[in-house]
Amino acid sequence: MSHPLRLFAPGPVEVPERIRLALGEPVYHHRSADFRSILADVRERLGRLWQAPGWEPLVLNCSGSGAMEGAVVNLMSRGEKAINVCAGKFGERWGHILRAYGCEVVELTLEWGRSVTPGEVLALLAKHPDVKAVYLTSADTSTGGEHPIEVLGPAIRAVSDALVVVDCICDFGGARDIRPIDWQIDAAVSCSQKCLLLPPGLGLATLGPRAIQRMQSADLGRFYFDWKLELVRQRDERLTAWTSAVNLIRGLQESLAMIEEEGLERVVERYARQAAAVGAAVRATGLDLFPELPTSALTAVRCGPELDGTRVVELARSKYRYQFVNGQDRLKGKIFRIGNMGVQHDADIIGAVHVLERVLADLGALRCRPGEAVAAAAARMHGVAEERSRVSRAS
Numbered sequence: 397m398s399h400p401l402r403l404f405a406p407g408p409v410e411v412p413e414r415i416r417l418a419l420g421e422p423v424y425h426h427r428s429a430d431f432r433s434i435l436a437d438v439r440e441r442l443g444r445l446w447q448a449p450g451w452e453p454l455v456l457n458c459s460g461s462g463a464m465e466g467a468v469v470n471l472m473s474r475g476e477k478a479i480n481v482c483a484g485k486f487g488e489r490w491g492h493i494l495r496a497y498g499c500e501v502v503e504l505t506l507e508w509g510r511s512v513t514p515g516e517v518l519a520l521l522a523k524h525p526d527v528k529a530v531y532l533t534s535a536d537t538s539t540g541g542e543h544p545i546e547v548l549g550p551a552i553r554a555v556s557d558a559l560v561v562v563d564c565i566c567d568f569g570g571a572r573d574i575r576p577i578d579w580q581i582d583a584a585v586s587c588s589q590k591c592l593l594l595p596p597g598l599g600l601a602t603l604g605p606r607a608i609q610r611m612q613s614a615d616l617g618r619f620y621f622d623w624k625l626e627l628v629r630q631r632d633e634r635l636t637a638w639t640s641a642v643n644l645i646r647g648l649q650e651s652l653a654m655i656e657e658e659g660l661e662r663v664v665e666r667y668a669r670q671a672a673a674v675g676a677a678v679r680a681t682g683l684d685l686f687p688e689l690p691t692s693a694l695t696a697v698r699c700g701p702e703l704d705g706t707r708v709v710e711l712a713r714s715k716y717r718y719q720f721v722n723g724q725d726r727l728k729g730k731i732f733r734i735g736n737m738g739v740q741h742d743a744d745i746i747g748a749v750h751v752l753e754r755v756l757a758d759l760g761a762l763r764c765r766p767g768e769a770v771a772a773a774a775a776r777m778h779g780v781a782e783e784r785s786r787v788s789r790a791s
């Protein structure tokens with residue numbers, strides 16, 4: 397019998413049993429009182445998780461890219477100009493959507509895996525003072541790289557009225573303590589199958605006051621993703637505009653409850669601890685991390701000329717039944733990625749590192765003694781936990 401495949405992918409993630417049971421409940425009617433109270437509770441919980449009192453969270457029937465499209469068609473008008481920061485596959489996607497709707501895109505293209513600096517964005521804003529929005533990515537899952545949104549938002553706001561719109565799909569609800577108000581952004585999007593522990597199919601957005609105001613006049617063509625209508629329905633009527641993805645929304649209620657019970661702060665710590673452990677193991681094997689500033693949702697590993705990332709992923713899956721993932725697009729075979737998204741136990745992360753060591757040994761690419769990478773991961777896991785508990789005792 398072959399083992400079931402274990403998902404160490406940066407989405408979709410393994411869905412905890414508690415959520416699977418909620419997903420399996422009978423179908424609610426989307427206009428029933430029962431469903432309305434679920435949706436209202438989900439929106440309240442989302443409001444708390446986004447940590448932005450007064451903002452409006454939206455629950456959407458689509459994957460993450462649909463939420464991104466919504467954040468273009470509802471915030472931009474015909475022919476308007478936007479800056480897009482592109483340092484990976486998902487940054488590139490903002491540009492594709494903007495151009496598809498006829499917006500003028502000023503691309504800030506960086507080498508994939510790099511993190512943008514405020515200076516780079518400000519230089520472009522100075523050249524293009526008529527820019528109406530800046531589209532950013534919190535963590536680009538294709539490279540494992542994070543962008544410093546917490547300094548980009550305030551820097552942009554200080555010199556421009558452009559809206560700041562952020563793709564937080566990789567890390568919302570798990571890998572990053574996202575603070576839209578402190579970070580002075582205006583809108584953010586996410587979706588179900590990353591840190592929110594659900595199957596794919598739900599998009600999410602949250603809108604601040606400036607985005608809600610912009611939405612009133614934005615005139616790009618739209619119908620299904622009309623957030624003006626969606627907002628009225630969700631806020632005032634406790635319904636969604638179209639037939640709701642009722643089971644996924646019920647599942648979301650359960651996943652938000654799980655995150656609240658653990659506490660976002662502890663969830664963020666868990667991600668940091670586990671990503672640090674994988675990173676330490678990778679370095680112990682003689683390999684290196686790919687991005688300049690790694691997110692703690694996943695670890696992207698640079699392969700070097702002698703190692704083919706495609707073979708690493710294939711062997712991990714076929715021989716050890718662990719699902720890592722390949723690089724996308726131009727990074728295919730050049731990197732591979734190990735996700736710690738989901739509710740992984742620390743010990744399961746050590747297991748994933750063990751599989752990595754075995755695979756590298758099978759391919760003749762292990763540059764340490766067997767067990768050294770596992771030991772490095774365990775030591776780092778322990779070290780980060782110790783450090784954090786010392787800090788929390790001291791404060």
Ligand SMILES: *Cc1c(COP(=O)(O)O)cnc(C)c1O
Nearest residue numbers: 459460461486535536537565566
């Ligand atoms: C997964 C992901 C997306 C795309 O979401 P889909 O659900 O595949 O449409 C966009 N941006 C980032 C950062 C992602 O991780």
